[in-house]
Amino acid sequence: MKNRSNRMQKIFKLAKAEERRIAEEMGRVQRSLNADISRLQDLESYRQNYSEQFKSSGTISAARWQDYQDFLERIDHAVAGQKEQVMTGRENRDVHRRRWLTEKQKLDSLERVVDRFRKVEEQDADRRSQKIMDDLTATGRFSKSRSLD
Numbered sequence: 001m002k003n004r005s006n007r008m009q010k011i012f013k014l015a016k017a018e019e020r021r022i023a024e025e026m027g028r029v030q031r032s033l034n035a036d037i038s039r040l041q042d043l044e045s046y047r048q049n050y051s052e053q054f055k056s057s058g059t060i061s062a063a064r065w066q067d068y069q070d071f072l073e074r075i076d077h078a079v080a081g082q083k084e085q086v087m088t089g090r091e092n093r094d095v096h097r098r099r100w101l102t103e104k105q106k107l108d109s110l111e112r113v114v115d116r117f118r119k120v121e122e123q124d125a126d127r128r129s130q131k132i133m134d135d136l137t138a139t140g141r142f143s144k145s146r147s148l149d
Contacts, residue, residue, distance in 0.1 A: 005117040012110045019103040026096040033089035040082040047075045 054060075054068050 005114060005121055008110070008114045008117055012107070012114050015103070015107050015110050019100070019107045022096070022100045022103050026093070026100045029089070029093050029096045033086070033093050036082065036086045036089045040079065040086050043075065043079045043082055047072070047079060050075070 051072065060068070
């Protein structure tokens with residue numbers, strides 16, 4: 001029976017390493033998403049500030065107005081692209097999170113199985129020890145009355 005828990009312990013260690021690898025991967029995906037969100041916020045803030053500065057600059061020429069419109073269009077295009085990147089990043093993070101949760105559930109199940117096998121092995125060992133003690137007592141090899149004679 002001892003071999004059963006040892007074998008399951010080896011499987012548990014492999015599963016734990018895999019779960020840790022998936023958790024680290026999920027962490028990398030989350031950090032990437034955080035960076036993408038930060039870039040999006042920077043772009044939106046930059047667009048807002050640029051727009052406000054331009055509006056407060058007073059009268060402008062038609063050429064400058066066209067440059068302003070073109071630049072805003074490029075910024076808006078960059079913001080839209082970054083929003084898409086954030087959306088893709090969130091989907092990727094959610095996929096990794098579900099994968100990690102599945103691995104974590106498997107790991108928890110394996111841990112319960114290993115614990116159950118250990119308890120059974122301990123109970124078997126206790127029963128064997130008790131049986132040996134009972135047999136020794138029954139044959140008289142372990143009784144106090146005989147040892148005093």
